Amino acid sequence: MTAETLSVPAGSRLLEGPRGARPKKLTLSRVGIYAFLVLAALFFLMPLWVMVVTSLKTMPEIQLRQIFAWPREITFEPWLKAWDTACTGRDCNGLKPGFWNSVRITAVGTVISIICAALNGYALSFWRYKGANILFGLLVFGAFVPYQVVIYPLIIGLREIGLFATFPGIIIVHTIFGMPILTLLFRNFFASLPVELFKAARVDGAGFWQIFFQIMVPMAVPITIVAVILQVTGIWNDFLFGTVFAGRPNMPMTVQLNNIVNTTTGVREYNVHMAATILTAAVPLAVYFISGKWFVRGIAAGAVKG
Amino acid sequence: MAQLATANQDAATAASGGRTKRKAFRMSTVMAVLGTTPMIATAIGVFVICIIYSFVLSFTSSRIFPAFDFIGTAQYERLWSTGRWLVSVNNIWLFGVLSIAANMTVGFLLAVFMDQRIKQEDLFRSIFLYPFAMSLVITGLVWRWILDPNYGIQATVQGWGFTDFSFAPLVRAETAIYGLVVAGIWNGVGVTMAIMLAGLRGIDAEIWKAAKVDGIPTWRTYLFIVLPMMRGALLTAFILQCVGVVRVYDLIVAMTQGGPGIATQMPAVFVIQHITDRSNVGLGMAAATMMLLPVVVLLALQALIQWRANRAKEAAK
Numbered sequence: 001m002t003a004e005t006l007s008v009p010a011g012s013r014l015l016e017g018p019r020g021a022r023p024k025k026l027t028l029s030r031v032g033i034y035a036f037l038v039l040a041a042l043f044f045l046m047p048l049w050v051m052v053v054t055s056l057k058t059m060p061e062i063q064l065r066q067i068f069a070w071p072r073e074i075t076f077e078p079w080l081k082a083w084d085t086a087c088t089g090r091d092c093n094g095l096k097p098g099f100w101n102s103v104r105i106t107a108v109g110t111v112i113s114i115i116c117a118a119l120n121g122y123a124l125s126f127w128r129y130k131g132a133n134i135l136f137g138l139l140v141f142g143a144f145v146p147y148q149v150v151i152y153p154l155i156i157g158l159r160e161i162g163l164f165a166t167f168p169g170i171i172i173v174h175t176i177f178g179m180p181i182l183t184l185l186f187r188n189f190f191a192s193l194p195v196e197l198f199k200a201a202r203v204d205g206a207g208f209w210q211i212f213f214q215i216m217v218p219m220a221v222p223i224t225i226v227a228v229i230l231q232v233t234g235i236w237n238d239f240l241f242g243t244v245f246a247g248r249p250n251m252p253m254t255v256q257l258n259n260i261v262n263t264t265t266g267v268r269e270y271n272v273h274m275a276a277t278i279l280t281a282a283v284p285l286a287v288y289f290i291s292g293k294w295f296v297r298g299i300a301a302g303a304v305k306g
Numbered sequence: 307m308a309q310l311a312t313a314n315q316d317a318a319t320a321a322s323g324g325r326t327k328r329k330a331f332r333m334s335t336v337m338a339v340l341g342t343t344p345m346i347a348t349a350i351g352v353f354v355i356c357i358i359y360s361f362v363l364s365f366t367s368s369r370i371f372p373a374f375d376f377i378g379t380a381q382y383e384r385l386w387s388t389g390r391w392l393v394s395v396n397n398i399w400l401f402g403v404l405s406i407a408a409n410m411t412v413g414f415l416l417a418v419f420m421d422q423r424i425k426q427e428d429l430f431r432s433i434f435l436y437p438f439a440m441s442l443v444i445t446g447l448v449w450r451w452i453l454d455p456n457y458g459i460q461a462t463v464q465g466w467g468f469t470d471f472s473f474a475p476l477v478r479a480e481t482a483i484y485g486l487v488v489a490g491i492w493n494g495v496g497v498t499m500a501i502m503l504a505g506l507r508g509i510d511a512e513i514w515k516a517a518k519v520d521g522i523p524t525w526r527t528y529l530f531i532v533l534p535m536m537r538g539a540l541l542t543a544f545i546l547q548c549v550g551v552v553r554v555y556d557l558i559v560a561m562t563q564g565g566p567g568i569a570t571q572m573p574a575v576f577v578i579q580h581i582t583d584r585s586n587v588g589l590g591m592a593a594a595t596m597m598l599l600p601v602v603v604l605l606a607l608q609a610l611i612q613w614r615a616n617r618a619k620e621a622a623k
Contacts, residue, residue: 037416040419050451054451066462066465067458123341135349136349139353149594150357240578254441258443274451277447
């Protein structure tokens, strides 16, 4: 559970190409292999299919009880309703406000948490002041601490300084809980750079900030991309911190989605629920499909966050 | 004489140069501390002080707000006689063992099959991994809909003529947890697969040739030679799973809300309920401390093993 075991460079190795047993020509076992993989793929795709077809059906058609069937007549009504008018309790504004809240929280939270973590990683690699290693050890320990252990004290602390249930409050919380894994990511990256680079800059008289901005930041672009992917999906998908720390005006999309679906009043509109689910999943899915192999790297480094 | 003077001068400049250099270094160290203020605050403020604070509160009778009237271990005694907590602990074990076992097995199988020089590897990987990009709330909501007794898989398959078909685990207290396991695996097995695939690819290609020369069947090579060699990947995947299991919260809230009844209560849900709706912080913090305990024990064990290994290494020198 040290920093080393956590950072198996899965992404890089994964991209090298297969090195397993040599394949023969098309044999029975080859057919078996593909059959297994295709069946597995169908299992993984099935929920996505169900989400999409359900969201395009009318309620009467859903009541025909054919969850896998393609809709006979496609309707986009549920999508509009999910976005614009679906109700959570008394508010009927759809997912719209949640979406914009999530955008704000994710954008600001990603930037701030990455700046903090990059500075940490840089300082831990080149400016190890007294006690820095103990701090790092505590952070790595923090990666394993169940959130529930620190949530209540954080509520009390943020309330003391008047930031509980505010926008800055939720940003602070995301920065705190993103810090262990992101710091690890940046520390491992900076530690892999040649020390001579740093020493040469020191000889030229550059200080802490100069070296950081002029030498380290330009070199850290690839690792920053991984960190951005990690944070955007992580913060967007967060539910627990959003429920506890964001407060009603800043409620993120995931929380609002759950409220819409689990609201007990009125008829359950499954098509609207599924449209809302897809809308909430759209941003991380887009990040996933656009970033491709970068995402795998991010996971290898950051699944600890989970 | 002149020589001496220049030598002195040299010494003087060297000394003053050293002083400014040291001063500059000290300045930069101050900057380093300044630049990492958030880290210092998080490491000490959150991961030390907050944890101690929670621990201390677990010995008090705090309700909504922290109160410091110490009542000894009464909260722990109460905790271990609270049905809801006992169910939670049972569930986390069952859920943990089942989902980790299934996840590791399926993840390894997928990785092995993916490693057979298949075509469209990227496509398959994308398919196996995409659920992980989505929130566990979404996972929970989708699977609840799929497992819906009236409109989900059960009703659909019955509509195809298999009227005896029954697959709606969420509605019955005894089976609800299996529904959670299925959803959890759908969400997370891709990651396990990716880590194990990386482990497989990290193994020396010579091993394969040697095993082939010795005439060992492929499946035995995987099981008895390759599997033990990818300890690192296995350990990483396992640790990730453990952390995920202890933290499971979103999935429960979205999928079962702890029900039917209290059948799928989990410790993480228990703690949050007690510090919010149930306003019984003392009991909640006792539960939180119990959640931290296994983590601390495991980390201590890990540290001990590492320390002994290091000592053995030094002794060997």
